[in-house]
Ligand SMILES: O=C(O)C1=C[C@@H](OP(=O)(O)O)[C@@H](O)[C@H](O)C1
């Protein structure tokens with residue numbers, strides 16, 4: 154049972170500083186790399202949310218030691234992966250797509266399952282690729298079993314990663330431990346979320362792994378040692394987006410400390426998007442500060458590389474001064490839920506005209522009114538409902554607890570931000 158959450162209206166402009174916890178994408182990559190490393194690693198300021206706790210638990214089940222340090226860090230001691238093990242993927246794309254390659258390194262059976270909605274998420278491309286690389290796997294979707302033989306040959310593989318960049322990232326992350334490394338070639342419609350693959354490549358290199366990404370749509374990871382590392386995780390910039398949006402829709406000001414000046418996180422694109430909508434953005438030693446405009450300008454945006462920002466951007470577009478068009482995001486139909494259908498339905502429920510196109514959304518604001526906002530177990534749908542509720546009275550999010558996927562403290566952080574209204 155979930156408790157409906159009446160999204161608080163902002164009675165004025167917010168003026169807040171919001172500390173955002175660590176990046177999901179960095180935390181889950183760092184955990185995997187630390188478990189493949191040649192010695193113990195330290196992960197400072199990791200995100201602790203459902204997606205990352207599931208990753209840590211799965212890696213423990215495969216033999217790794219992951220313990221809590223005195224300052225909230227994770228201390229990771231790698232062990233040779235072994236089965237039998239059971240992996241609960243929850244609804245985490247990163248667990249679902251990043252761990253099967255690692256499971257191929259284990260001796261013994263590794264069984265994967267997850268939430269009902271996870272069973273619908275695209276996956277077979279990764280499992281087919283692993284079979285080509287020498288893995289033995291029963292099944293093409295959840296639940297499935299990897300019959301680990303203590304390692305795989307690796308080599309060359311072609312994959313259609315147009316449904317998710319995570320297929321490629323998953324193969325690359327474990328590839329230093331494949332006997333021959335890997336060369337992954339993407340063939341198909343344009344691959345989404347390329348910054349996330351750049352993040353994978355950068356993090357592999359930070360662990361001393363040799364990677365060649367000089368050719369378009371082709372990545373080679375060479376076999377060899379993964380060096381241990383002490384790393385501090387950047388704040389999650391995509392999770393920062395709804396808080397920055399709060400400044401934008403209330404004409405207020407929000408600062409997110411620790412915003413990196415250089416990053417591979419897709420959420421960094423929020424700076425440019427908010428500027429296009431008329432907000433002021435300032436990146437300095439205090440972090441990123443967004444100051445909202447009097448009215449939000451409509452936008453025509455290609456979000457192909459930064460699809461995970463779509464629910465927040467759609468909420469902003471619904472409060473803008475005209476029709477917005479969001480493009481390049483057909484792959485969002487395979488995210489936590491079909492985000493294009495969900496956004497159309499829920500925006501429609503509160504009086505905003507939203508139409509689904511072949512690869513995106515067209516949003517025409519109108520006069521939004523209160524109503525139920527369903528989250529569909531999608532953390533970013535839930536936070537998009539919260540953004541709309543700042544301006545539209547009586548928006549009720551049916552399941553705010555689903556934000557625990559990446560931001561368990563969201564409701565408290567949101568109320569604290571609203572205490573700063575003036
Ligand atoms: O590798 C990652 O950490 C992610 C890649 C992206 O997935 P898709 O390529 O499936 O969009 C992104 O949307 C997701 O939130 C996280």
Ligand SMILES: C=C(OP(=O)(O)O)C(=O)O
Nearest residue numbers: 244245246247461488489
């Ligand atoms: C698509 C997302 O998550 P996942 O890592 O489960 O794919 C997301 O967080 O927006």
